Amino acid sequence: MTKIDFMQGNTACAEGALAAGCRFFGGYPITPSTEVAEHMAAKLPKLGGVFIQMEDEIAGIAAVIGASWTGVRAMTATSGPGFSLMMENLGFAVMTETPCVVVNIQRGGPSTGQPTMSAQGDMLQCRFGSHGDYSIIALSPASVQEMYELTVKAFNLADRFRIPVFLMADEIIGHMRERIEIPDTIPAGERKLLEKDTLPYHAGKDLVPGFPQFGKGYGVHVTGLTHDERGYPCTTSPSVHEELVKRLVAKVESARHEIADFRVTNPGAEIIFITYGSPARTVEQLIHDHPDANIGHLRLRMVWPFCENALGEFPDARVFLVPEQNLGQIAREIERHTSVPVVPLPKLGGALHTPAELKAAMEAWR
Amino acid sequence: MRLVIDERRCKGCNLCTIVCPYKIFRQGAKPNARGIVVPELDRPERCANCRLQALYGRTLCGMCQMICPDQAISWKDEEIGEPTKVAIEF
Amino acid sequence: MTYTDWLREDRLPHIYCAGCGNGTIINCTLNAVDHMGWKKEDTVFVSGIGCSSRAPGYISTDSLHTTHGRALAFATGIKMANPGLHVVIFTGDGDLAAIGGNHFIHACRRNIDLTVICMNNQIYGMTGGQGSPTTPVGALSTTTPYGSREPTFDLCQLASAAGANFVSRWTSYHVKELTRAIHTGLQIPGFSFIEAAVQCPTNYGRRNKFRQVMDQVEYFKTHAILQQKAERLKAEGKSVPENSIVIGDFIRRDRPAMGVKR
The missing domain is CATH 3.40.50.970 (Thiamin diphosphate (ThDP)-binding fold, Pyr/PP domains)
Structure with missing residues (x-):
């Protein structure tokens, strides 16, 4: 229940x-x-x-x-x-x-x-x-x-x-x-522990090493210095550093399409709002007040890593309108991934965008 | 037991020379293969720990080992057949 | 088991300069830990940044080498989340008193069951010999080329005032006494602070008339004065000689502590 x-x-x-x-x-x-x-x-x-x-x-x-x-x-x-x-x-x-x-x-x-x-x-x-x-x-x-x-x-x-x-x-x-x-039950997840007799920072295919929890006898050295697979500091080897940092980035970025989390409204639309957080509520209000199959809405529940495939959900898009409570931080990221015009709709000061403001911005692209 | 300086770890700081009550450690003269002047041992059989550790079942003086910043000083059991000058004193 | 069994043998020799006192403090700490009879899997060494903070890397237990000055905050998290773990912190004067000063006084105030060993070499050794909050007035360093003019911190008084349960100061010459003090600190529930004055021949001694490694250790030997003697001198109306290092166990009390295993 x-x-x-x-x-x-x-x-x-x-x-x-x-x-x-x-x-x-x-x-x-x-x-x-x-x-x-x-x-x-x-x-x-x-x-x-x-x-x-x-x-x-x-x-x-x-x-x-x-x-x-x-x-x-x-x-x-x-x-x-x-x-x-x-x-x-x-x-x-x-x-x-x-x-x-x-x-x-x-x-x-x-x-x-x-x-x-x-x-x-x-x-x-x-x-x-x-x-x-x-x-x-x-x-x-x-x-x-x-x-x-x-x-x-x-x-x-x-x-x-x-x-x-x-x-x-x-x-x-x-x-x-x-x-x-x-809900009664929630999606379960657990921390995969390090297998015994494995180097503490040796990662398998998923690029995520097992977790050598303290108090379990792993005897692991954890350091913020660049470290090799044993966890020992290795600060002067260019290859060790490159390999480590590339893995740290790749373990997230290579999974970005699999873990992507977004909601799509009206995928056939030409004018698309892209939002996350509270501005999404104004766009939902706008679509509720003015039902129109030509107004689409891409709501990102996961902003980073940015999943550019989400933009492909709108093949007919003519413009991406991005209302944000900043001067266009994610709009800049979206711009990087598409040839469709991206229009930031910044709003500062703490007040939410009003449906009227968004409607006016949208009408310019009708 | 036998007093040994691990030449791979010693950095030649000579701190052992100021703490040994028997003055067993002396500043070395010649650099070793790593370029480090490792202290020399002067009649190490005088070391109390060498003589009496086995009898008492614990480390006795051990000042040199404690102060050695490079963990280079230790006592080793003589190997079988190794001539030893160390006799237990009473 | 002896203390050498706690060393991560495959990483030795360590990175410390010839004659650096930090290695001595590692010996003393491991000796005390070994006397406690703790199991390796229940012991965690934590450190911040600096010469002293490289120490946990040479110890074969779980160890956390964290960001500059924050070792005590990380250790607080470990100890509060799992009071069954024994947590020992290695830190230095810059790490503890400068960038980590706030964490230090608050860890003392909370009186968390941690043992902190501060290797006070009176200088920033790792970065090449800049002045620290414990660099004596008049001492030369790369950032005090005309002699330090700032008054220094007395870390033991600071810990006492902030509420630590055990406060002690020894030097790298007094290995037996230091080992005993650390052993006491490990036994006492609550925050234990042990300051160990160590020589830094490369960056402190070289610029401050201790040309040889042994010179600074000899200085510790000749200028250390027991707290009891210092107090006796004061009571007799005599003055404690200038430049003397007061050593001894300063505070031992039983304030309520946090993070003690029940």
Whole structure:
């Protein structure tokens, strides 16, 4: 029996994490993500988990990575400034292949910006924010229901690929209250442990090595330095570094079509909206108010890795309109993959696009 | 037992020469194949640990081993047939 | 089992310069860990960045070599998530007191059941000898070419004030005492902080009148003064000689601790 409830997006995210088996939360309070931490603080101790409020976001993500190595599912939640602080350690998680989930309830930036207003300005930061080449997965929920579902999905993807997975929500989704159906069972996923007598960073066909959990007798050395398959630092060999970094990128990018997650409305349409997060709701309203088979909608639930095949779902497309709460961060990525004109529809300041604004933008292409 | 310096690990810092109560370690004179001047041993059979470790069943002094930053100092059992000057003292 | 069984033999010799004291501190720590009778699979060594922080790579247990200054935050996560693991942290003066200062005082405040061994060489060795928060006033380094003018941190006083359960300072000359102090630190529930003054012949000694490796160790030998003696001198109204290194166990108390296995 699914349970019907009415709750806030941030709470739904915490509930999804608990359902996915998350038993460690390390974080630091920051508007507008605090409700995730508050809910975890209330629930985790009763479930035998650990909630710890660290001294800053740097320590928050560090504690999460440390906890993850003991085999528990661990997460943190933050917003813009805290997300910026986490960047170095997120690179560490990528390099050491540590599964973890980072929830970013985006707010207006740069700097302290608009703490209580919505934005989607961290979409490129989550992909490219740390130094060096790497690849990650970023999911973007557009409803309270998806805050729950995608949080569960984030944990499963993190364990499968051994990378940090980002839940890139925005303030509107985080603070919105709506109806949610909580399912009895959730898609299961588990962390594949390292087989005995295998080198700790030796990857098979899927390019993801088994997880040498601490306390199991693997005796593994985990380092943020460039390391060989034994896990030993090897910082001066060009070939070892190239091989490692290429594998870190390829393990995600080569699976991007398989794990792609998007929703298509009116595939035969010529004018296509591409959205993720809260702007998707305005487009849905527009299509609801003006039913027209010529208006299509591609809603990305997984933004990174960007699956360019999703654009091929609209063979008759004449234009891609991309409403975002930033100055066109994902529009730039879409532009890279298509010859069809891509029109960013940026909106800053925290207010959502209105259906009228989108309709006006669309009419120009009729 | 026999005191040995692992020449593959020793970096020639000579810290062992200042801690040994018997002054067994002396600064070396000639560089080895790796270009490192490894300390020389002066009558190592005087080492308390060499003589008494087996009797007491534990490491006795061991200062040189502890301070050696390169983990190069250890005690080895004599091989069978190896002439040994070490006798147990009472 | 002896402490040498804890070494990752296939990685030796290590990267430390000739005469570097860090190797001595590894010996002392492993000796103390070995005395505890812990199993390898239950022991985790954590470190940040710097010379000292390369140490876990030479130990055959699970080990985490993290980002600069954050070792204590990572260790907090490990210990809180699995209190059954014994977590020992190697860190240096720059790693702990400069970039990781905030994590240090908060780990002391929380009094998490960790043992921290700080190899204080008073310099940034890995990056080529820049001044650190513990570089003595007047000492030369590449970033203090006219002598350091900043007052220094006393890490032990800092840990005491912030709430650690065990605080101790020894030098790389006092190997037996240091081993015993680390052993005590490992036994005590709560946060244990052991500062070990180590020589850095390459980057500190060379610029500060310790031309030979042994010179700085001799300095530790002659300038170390036991805490009890220092206090006695003060009580008698005499002054503690300048430039002396006060050594000993400073704090041993039983504040409520976090992350202790029940």
